[in-house]
Amino acid sequence: MGDEPQPRLRADARRNRDRIVDAAKSWFATHGPEAPTEEIARSAGVAPGTLYRHFADREALIAAVAVNNLDHALAEAHAAVAEESSAWDALVRILRQSTELRLSFRLLTAYPHVHAVLKKEREADNSRRKMIALLDRVVRRAQSEGTLRTDVGTGDVAMMFALLAHPLSIEWTTTAQLASERCMSLLLESLRAGEAHDTLPGHALWPEDITTG
Amino acid sequence: MGDEPQPRLRADARRNRDRIVDAAKSWFATHGPEAPTEEIARSAGVAPGTLYRHFADREALIAAVAVNNLDHALAEAHAAVAEESSAWDALVRILRQSTELRLSFRLLTAYPHVHAVLKKEREADNSRRKMIALLDRVVRRAQSEGTLRTDVGTGDVAMMFALLAHPLSIEWTTTAQLASERCMSLLLESLRAGEAHDTLPGHALWPEDITTG
Amino acid sequence: MGDEPQPRLRADARRNRDRIVDAAKSWFATHGPEAPTEEIARSAGVAPGTLYRHFADREALIAAVAVNNLDHALAEAHAAVAEESSAWDALVRILRQSTELRLSFRLLTAYPHVHAVLKKEREADNSRRKMIALLDRVVRRAQSEGTLRTDVGTGDVAMMFALLAHPLSIEWTTTAQLASERCMSLLLESLRAGEAHDTLPGHALWPEDITTG
Amino acid sequence: MGDEPQPRLRADARRNRDRIVDAAKSWFATHGPEAPTEEIARSAGVAPGTLYRHFADREALIAAVAVNNLDHALAEAHAAVAEESSAWDALVRILRQSTELRLSFRLLTAYPHVHAVLKKEREADNSRRKMIALLDRVVRRAQSEGTLRTDVGTGDVAMMFALLAHPLSIEWTTTAQLASERCMSLLLESLRAGEAHDTLPGHALWPEDITTG
DNA sequence: GATGAATGAGTATTCATTCAT
DNA sequence: GATGAATGAATACTCATTCAT
The missing domain is CATH 1.10.10.60 (Homeodomain-like)
Structure with missing residues (x-):
């Protein structure tokens, strides 16, 4: 694609x-x-x-990886939209599953320069625009549905997403995995229209859970 | 210190x-x-x-910077606890203001190695423990107050904090600044006990706000 | 040819x-x-x-180019001899016009190695010998005519020729063009038979002086 | 210097x-x-x-070598002017002896880019200007003396000089040495004031003709 | 202790040449 | 024979770290 x-x-x-x-x-x-x-x-x-x-050089390679990631993410996102019954569920799935997209974000973050590179290559820029457009559609639909709070926009969602694009500071243990999922749940909850708290996965994490020694 | x-x-x-x-x-x-x-x-x-x-080498320098940051953050955190009227307000202030602490997180994240280094140096490890202990006290107090949801722990708070320790991928414009503050508000809101949404700062961000061209 | x-x-x-x-x-x-x-x-x-x-490799390509040049130059030289009314005019024309020959010289100069290569390929060596022989005839005839000073030999003429085979250091402007032509004129003038020549060092150089094998 | x-x-x-x-x-x-x-x-x-x-890079090194050569040549040239009894003899000595200067020319020729580099570095440019100025003085003095033909300028002399700045195509034998000296003698002779010169094309070339800035 | 010159291993990148299709 | 992808040796340049002054 x-x-x-x-x-x-x-x-x-x-x-x-x-x-x-x-x-x-x-x-x-x-x-x-x-x-x-x-x-x-x-x-x-x-x-x-x-x-x-x-x-041609490292930058070209980075751009290629970023595009490739973006394309995979785009495919995943399309699938989410097609298969989930509500825009909210699609959004959740997009945010939860797109490991590929997260790497894209990381690369873009680390190489601000690449941003510019991507825009120059028509193909790359296309992917980027498509991704944003799709996200935008989902966001607006979720708001119509009444599942996404209406005082946030697509930009806010993308931004929060970017936060999760970074590796966590603790090593990749089961706890780290859990921590990551709980964060994601909290973030999603903050985006949800309405009041009631969801149940967070696992159990509350206390100092002893994040300290090895 | x-x-x-x-x-x-x-x-x-x-x-x-x-x-x-x-x-x-x-x-x-x-x-x-x-x-x-x-x-x-x-x-x-x-x-x-x-x-x-x-x-001795780059790692030693990084450790020194991390310790220094931690110490400053600790001082700020103490001040927050001393000066704010509720544990919640103290927590908010700690999370919102500690630029120094964020850098510490970033360094630790980028150099997982440094983690180990820090633990070996008694002094550094002390600072780390003190910081965690302080945060832990504030978290528990906020939960007693009824301002912090009780299904999260100090570890969850620290983890969310770590998320904000990264630079955002868009350039350092007024919009980026706003985006960052809105994220922070959403995160805090998701930690808040109870229902009602706060008003987010500024205005919703849409694609046109985060796309330059 | x-x-x-x-x-x-x-x-x-x-x-x-x-x-x-x-x-x-x-x-x-x-x-x-x-x-x-x-x-x-x-x-x-x-x-x-x-x-x-x-x-087979770069050297073979260079040799081929050198031979090709030499053949073209030989053809030009033959034409000069056939068409000009005096040996002197033929010599002047040969020296002034043979861009191809100049490039040959440059290549040989830059790749002393190629010299040897050329001698090994019978065909290439033939062209070389023919060129020298022709030049030698023209030189001797010009001396009989009384138009070329008699204290120089074919080797000297070839040598001066080689000097002009290099690109000049200034850019290719009208002035550069003029400079180049004036040099050529001065060189030719110094070869002209006439009054009051200085004594040149050593002895006239003939083909056998500049040909190793 | x-x-x-x-x-x-x-x-x-x-x-x-x-x-x-x-x-x-x-x-x-x-x-x-x-x-x-x-x-x-x-x-x-x-x-x-x-x-x-x-x-900083190869170019800087080349520039340094060129300047160094130029400075040595300048010193030699000054000595020639001071010690020789006529401007003509000084000129002959300058042209005959400056091996260093020849290398400078070769580098400039091979790296046209270096020309520009040299002009940017004040010091390098100074040396270049000084060399040209000195040559110009000697040329004009030789013409006043009546030893140098008056239809050539400093630019022409420099140009002929440049011709000799190239390595000859034959190996460095005694014959090559001799050939080189004879060329030099012929060139000098063509510059000598005397009877019956041909008319040279165009006009005499002076420093301003060969200097861009 | 401070200085800044020297070191040399590390890395990106180029390009002549080979070889599978 | 032609193609053009792959190879890998060659080389410029960088930067963490050491050491003579």
Whole structure:
């Protein structure tokens, strides 16, 4: 969905390109946007030159990963809209599930420069606009439904979403997982029209839950 | 307040150390934890050698900055508790005002390693424990007051706090500022015991508010 | 005229080979002998692999260009001899007009290695010998005519020629053009038979003095 | 003479800088301006980082070498003027002896870009202007003396000089040496005032004709 | 203690050349 | 034969850290 470069690539080249993007995605996710290109190439099983045949420089690679993420997220979001019975449920699912989108946000955040890059590449900019447009539709529909408070806008929702796009400071344990879900629930609750508190998942977290030693 | 290295330093050395920590703090805040040591030294008005006389390596410097931040945050938090009339207000003030504390979180997040470092240095670990203990007291008191929902714990509060410790992805404009404040308000609201929505600051943000082009 | 590789080439292969040599010639002329092979291939409208099917490596390509130049220069020189009424006029025309020959010299100068390469390929060496022989005839004839000073030899003439084979350091403006022509005139004048010549150091240089093998 | 960077350097740093320039000079002379910086550093007996501490990039190094050459040439030229009894003899000596100056010309020729670089650095530009001014004085004085033909200008002399700034295409044997000297003699002879000169094309070239700014 | 020059390992990127399609 | 993707060695440049002055 908007992921291919203009001229068709030979099948093997296409496969390499995809493997590079995948490798980059996971290195960026775990080591940040400065992850060594050589490692990325090695993970993709190609020589460094091959990486550079496909992407002019690090920035181009980052943009490609961001676009790829955005496209996947967009697909997920479309599915959510199609399959969920209410706009609110779609919104919840979009926010809860889009791991890919979160990485996009992280990259954009870390490389403010990339923002500009994305806008220049028509394809990338398209994906971005589509994502925003879709979110906007869902938000407005949820407000019509009366499930989303009406004093927030799509921008507010996107912003809150961006908050969750960061890795949490504690290691990736079951507790961290739980913490993350509880945060998400609290955030969603604050967006909900009406009063009553939902039940939060798991149990309240106290100091002893977040301190290892 | 727990900031000094064991042996007393000559006055000028002490001053250098402080200037380095200050310089590092602002470079880390603006350029992230990979900011070049040479630039930090230059900003502090010292030669690189001097920086390394005081701090064995980048990690030591990060730890020092984190401790320093924590100490300042602790002081602010104490003031909040002393001066605000309710635990809730104290909590709000702590969460809203502690820029220093947010930076600490960011550093810890980016350098998970530092976590361990901090725990090893008795002094640093002390500050950390004190901060957690204070927050814990405020949280429990706010729950007794009936102002904080009782299905969340200190760990949840800290976690939400951590979310706000990241820079937002859009540039530092008035809108970004507003977005940030609205997020904070929503977060606080989700922690609040009881129903009614507060009025959010400013106006709802829509796509056109967060898109430049 | 001595330009074809031993076995006959298919017509399209032949055309490719020629286009590559032409492209290389102009890249070498404008960007020097280190011009990227990929660019040369692109200019020739072929893929890099095709370039390498015709020429084993950069050196082979340079040799081919040098030979090609030499052949063209030889043709020009023959025409000059045939059409000019005196040996002196022929010499002047040869020196003034042979842009191709100048490039040959430049390449040989930059890649002393190529010298050896040229001598090994019978065909290339033939062209070289023919060029020298022709020049030698013209020089001796001009001296018989009494138009060329007799204390210089073919080697001296070739050497002065080599001097003009380099691009001038100032940009390619009208002035540069003029400067270049004035130099040429001065050089020719110094070769002219006439009164009151200084004694030149050493002895006249003849072909055997500048040819190793 | 205009060779030192603004602030005084520590003695050892100064020595390193000089050794780097010397090493670069000889690598550039023998391998052209693309000679690997690492080799240059090794020849100078320093690590690559040291080279880059002194010179921001290859271009800066080239500029430094060019300036250094120019300064040496300037000194030689001053000596020639002071010690020779006629302007003509001074001119001959300047042209014959300035090996350093020839290298400068070669670098400028190969890196047209460097021209611009040189003009930006005040010090470099000064040296260049001084050299031209000195040559101009000698030329005009030689013409007053009646030893230099009056239909040539300083620009023409500089241009002819530039011709000799290139390495000759044959290896560095005794014959090559001789060839080179004979060329020089012929060139000088063509500049000599005397009878029966041909008319040169255009007009004499003076400094203002070959200087852009 | 402070200085700032030197070090050298680390990394991005280029490009001649090879090889699978 | 042609193609153009892949290779990987070569090389410039950076920056954390060490050390002579």
